[in-house]
Every structure is written in structure tokens, then in C-alpha cells.
Amino acid sequence: MKYVSTRGTAPSLSFEEAMMTGLARDGGLYVPAEIPVMSPEDIAGLAGKSYEEIAFIVMRPFIGDAFTDEEFKAIIARAYEGFRHEARAPLVQLGPNHFLLELFHGPTLAFKDFAMQLIGQLFQASLMRANKRVTIVGATSGDTGSAAIEAFRGLSNVDVFILFPHGRVSDIQRKQMTTPEDANVHALAMDGDFDDCQARLKDMFNDFEFRDGVGLAGVNSINWARVLAQVVYYFSSAVSLGAPHREVSFTVPTGNFGDIFAGYIAKKMGLPVRELVIATNQNDILHRTLETGEYAKAETIPSMSPSMDIQVSSNFERALFDMYGRDGGAIAQLMEELKSGSFKISQGALEQLRETFTSGRASEEECADTIRDMERTTGEILCPHTAVAVKVAKEHLSDVPMITLSTAHPAKFPDAVIAACGHYPDLPPHMAEMADKPERVTRVPNDLDALKKLVHERRAR
Numbered sequence: 156m157k158y159v160s161t162r163g164t165a166p167s168l169s170f171e172e173a174m175m176t177g178l179a180r181d182g183g184l185y186v187p188a189e190i191p192v193m194s195p196e197d198i199a200g201l202a203g204k205s206y207e208e209i210a211f212i213v214m215r216p217f218i219g220d221a222f223t224d225e226e227f228k229a230i231i232a233r234a235y236e237g238f239r240h241e242a243r244a245p246l247v248q249l250g251p252n253h254f255l256l257e258l259f260h261g262p263t264l265a266f267k268d269f270a271m272q273l274i275g276q277l278f279q280a281s282l283m284r285a286n287k288r289v290t291i292v293g294a295t296s297g298d299t300g301s302a303a304i305e306a307f308r309g310l311s312n313v314d315v316f317i318l319f320p321h322g323r324v325s326d327i328q329r330k331q332m333t334t335p336e337d338a339n340v341h342a343l344a345m346d347g348d349f350d351d352c353q354a355r356l357k358d359m360f361n362d363f364e365f366r367d368g369v370g371l372a373g374v375n376s377i378n379w380a381r382v383l384a385q386v387v388y389y390f391s392s393a394v395s396l397g398a399p400h401r402e403v404s405f406t407v408p409t410g411n412f413g414d415i416f417a418g419y420i421a422k423k424m425g426l427p428v429r430e431l432v433i434a435t436n437q438n439d440i441l442h443r444t445l446e447t448g449e450y451a452k453a454e455t456i457p458s459m460s461p462s463m464d465i466q467v468s469s470n471f472e473r474a475l476f477d478m479y480g481r482d483g484g485a486i487a488q489l490m491e492e493l494k495s496g497s498f499k500i501s502q503g504a505l506e507q508l509r510e511t512f513t514s515g516r517a518s519e520e521e522c523a524d525t526i527r528d529m530e531r532t533t534g535e536i537l538c539p540h541t542a543v544a545v546k547v548a549k550e551h552l553s554d555v556p557m558i559t560l561s562t563a564h565p566a567k568f569p570d571a572v573i574a575a576c577g578h579y580p581d582l583p584p585h586m587a588e589m590a591d592k593p594e595r596v597t598r599v600p601n602d603l604d605a606l607k608k609l610v611h612e613r614r615a616r
């Protein structure tokens with residue numbers, strides 16, 4: 156299995172090389188050269204298997220000879236042993252033909268743990284074998300950062316620097332990043348919004364002298380392994396509702412487009428998915444793009460679902476690559492145009508996008524109303540990101556089961572949840588102690604040189 160860049164000029168890499176490389180050296184994102192397909196019989200064979208068994212079967216064709224079957228099974232087992240739910244990703248029925256896929260039973264209470272716990276194990280296996288150390292720099296709008304810190308804290312061959320937008324994450328999300336005491340963890344509160352954080356991260360990758368000098372590695376969904384791990388729960392949930400004999404649809408609360416792109420990969424692998432619905436908050440660039448055919452950046456307006464406050468949706472590039480017939484030159488051109496704020500999607504690519512994805516948006520008021528209504532009618536307390544998706548999913552209910560991804564635990568967003576429905580669930584005991592711990596964080600400017608200097612100075616050698 157080889158991986159190619161969405162911008163067409165970086166060298167093709169193996170799974171392990173792509174994972175350790177992060178951003179391609181032409182600025183693009185790695186994707187598999189071909190998507191392995193599972194037959195209906197293969198998919199039917201997943202019924203009754205554990206999450207870990209399904210993870211092994213679904214991901215195995217993508218990893219080539221990076222790990223033996225036994226090594227890979229052991230890695231998967233270690234990745235999910237800390238989850239607090241036996242099923243790992245349980246389904247809860249919300250109404251006729253509407254289900255919530257709970258993805259918040261991992262250690263940091265967000266769906267990011269599914270991929271981050273796995274790549275923590277994959278990185279460790281790979282680094283130990285090569286006797287190497289790396290410097291991870293990540294950008295977060297709230298959840299990726301804490302998941303990365305949890306997966307890599309305390310490791311002697313990894314430094315983790317996490318850039319988050321100052322004042323734009325919830326208090327709990329911030330404390331998850333600033334209270335770990337491990338010396339290899341560096342929480343950086345940057346002036347600007349998430350797009351600024353992600354842009355500076357990509358700048359660091361595009362500065363080859365810096366990148367090679369510090370051994371830069373990425374754990375954002377820039378990294379293909381992150382996306383791959385998220386494909387698994389599309390299969391596990393669909394199969395438990397009758398796939399491949401029955402179609403399903405998914406609604407995904409969307410920001411950086413990694414999660415819904417994993418659903419797209421599951422569909423390409425043969426999972427019978429009728430609709431893939433992109434749910435956006437008031438920062439609705441993806442919804443507008445599908446409606447108008449123009450990807451046009453607007454100002455990011457802070458919302459009650461802060462992890463989705465994104466304008467430059469990194470993985471959309473991976474989708475465009477396919478919609479443009481895998482023409483890396485065309486994608487490089489679009490990304491160049493985006494530097495001045497927008498690009499127009501060709502008619503052919505737009506038609507394909509609209510055949511593949513549908514979309515909807517929820518305003519702040521609609522998000523709050525959904526939290527309140529769901530609590531009153533079903534007793535389910537939703538996190539604001541999930542509420543955005545539930546509101547949009549309800550507009551797409553049909554005769555096939557709709558699976559709405561529930562991406563974070565409501566206790567991570569107490570202010571928004573209390574404002575909407577008057578109360579919120581307690582944090583699980585393993586996180587409650589965080590409240591009284593001192594915070595360790597460095598305020599940093601939105602300035603590439605200053606960030607590079609800080610990383611150079613702080614990382615262990």
C-alpha cells in the first residue's frame with residue numbers, strides 16, 4: 156500500500172513513512188494510492204465481533220508490512236483498553252431510525268481518543284524500532300490537543316507542543332492541556348483563532364530546515380493514520396444496525412473535515428452509506444461551499460461549539476483531490492488561490508461533491524434549543540457539537556437508520572450546556588481532580604519565528 160500527496164509532487168510513501176512524515180513535502184496531505192474494498196460478505200463477517208477485532212480487519216489492508224498481524228493486534232488492544240465502555244463506541248437510540256454513536260468514552264472524553272490512542276501506540280512502536288525521537292507540534296481548537304497530550308505524555312522520545320487559540324477553548328479543554336505535569340508536554344496559548352494555529356503548524360512543516368532539524372511530526376488529521384483509525388467506527392456502527400444488508404446514513408459535526416472524510420473512506424471501501432451529512436455551526440463555510448460552489452473564507456465567529464470554529468478545513472483538500480480526478484496540480488492551484496481568501500470549484504467536481512455529501516447548519520439558538528429539547532424529550536444531554544449535528548440530522552431522517560456522531564462528552568462544555576438546559580453531568584472521577592491543579596501554559600504570538608525559537612529551546616535533545 157502506497158500513499159500519494161494531494162498536490163502531486165511529493166514522493167509516494169509507505170504507511171509508516173506517511174505516518175511519521177505528517178504533511179507531504181509539497182504541502183499536500185497523504186492519501187492511499189488505492190482504497191481497498193471489502194465485499195458484502197466481508198462486511199457481514201464483522202457482525203458480532205469486538206471493536207478491536209473490527210479495527211484490525213478494517214485497518215489491516217492500509218498498513219502494508221509496517222507491523223506484523225500480532226504486533227498490530229497488540230497495538231490495537233493497548234489503544235482501546237483504557238476506554239470506559241466495553242463496546243468502545245456504543246449506539247444509543249434517539250427515536251425511530253435515529254441513533255447517536257457515542258464516541259466520548261475514551262480518556263479525554265472526545266472522539267479524538269479513538270485515533271490518538273492508536274497513533275500513540277503506533278508512534279511508540281515505530282520510534283523504538285528506529286531508535287529515534289520526534290518533536291510533535293499540534294494545532295487544536297480544543298479536543299485534538301488534550302487527546303494528543305494524553306497519548307504522548309511522559310514519553311522519553313517525544314516532545315509535544317500544542318498550539319491552541321487563546322481564550323477560544325472551554326475551561327475544561329484548556330485545563331486538560333495545561334494541568335499535566337509531564338516535562339515533555341508544552342501547552343501554548345496563541346493569539347488568534349484555530350486557523351492561525353493550523354496555518355503556523357503547516358508553516359513549520361513547510362520550513363524544511365526547521366522540520367528536519369527538530370524531527371517534526373504531526374498528529375493532527377494532517378496525519379493519515381488519524382483518519383484511518385476513525386474509519387473503524389463507521390463500520391462497527393453500521394454493521395450493528397444491519398449493514399451490509401441494510402443501508403445507513405451518517406451526520407457528522409464537522410470542522411476540519413477529518414471525521415466525515417473517514418466516513419467517505421468507509422463508503423469507498425464498500426460500506427452501504429446512503430447519505431453523508433456535513434453538519435456545521437455558524438462557521439458554515441462547508442455548508443456554503445456545497446450550496447454555492449465557492450469556498451470563501453469568512454471571519455471565524457466564536458461559538459458554543461468551539462472545536463468546530465474553523466474556516467480552513469484541512470481535510471477538505473483530500474475530498475477535492477478525489478473530486479478533481481486525483482489531479483494534484485489542480486489542487487495545488489486551488490490552495491494557492493485560497494491564500495487570497497477563496498476559490499471556485501469546477502462544475503464537474505461540484506456535482507461529484509454534491510453526490511457524495513449533503514450538508515446543513517445550526518445557528519447558536521438552534522444548537523441551544525436542541526440541547527434543551529433532547530434533554531426534555533429523551534433525557535440525553537448533548538455536547539454542543541453533537542447538538543449541531545442532531546439538529547441537522549433531523550432534517551435528513553429517512554427510511555434508513557441515521558447515525559449521528561456524538562463527538563464529545565457534555566461535561567467538557569458546562570457553560571453552554573447549563574445555559575441551554577439548566578444542568579450538566581459531572582466529569583468522570585479521573586478528570587474531576589483537574590479542577591484544583593495548577594496550570595502550566597505559555598502565551599505565544601501568532602509569529603512563526605517566535606514559535607520555532609520556542610520549540611528549539613524547549614525540546615529535549
Ligand SMILES: Cc1ncc(COP(=O)(O)O)c(C=O)c1O
Nearest residue numbers: 298409410411412413414462562
Ligand atoms: C467535539 C468535536 N466535534 C466535532 C469536531 C469536528 O471534527 P473534524 O475536525 O474532524 O471535522 C471536533 C474537532 O475536530 C470536535 O472536537
Ligand SMILES: N[C@@H](CCOP(=O)(O)O)C(=O)O
Nearest residue numbers: 295296297298299375376462
Ligand atoms: N476540532 C479539532 C481541530 C483539529 O482537528 P484535527 O482533526 O485536524 O486534529 C480540535 O479539537 O482540535
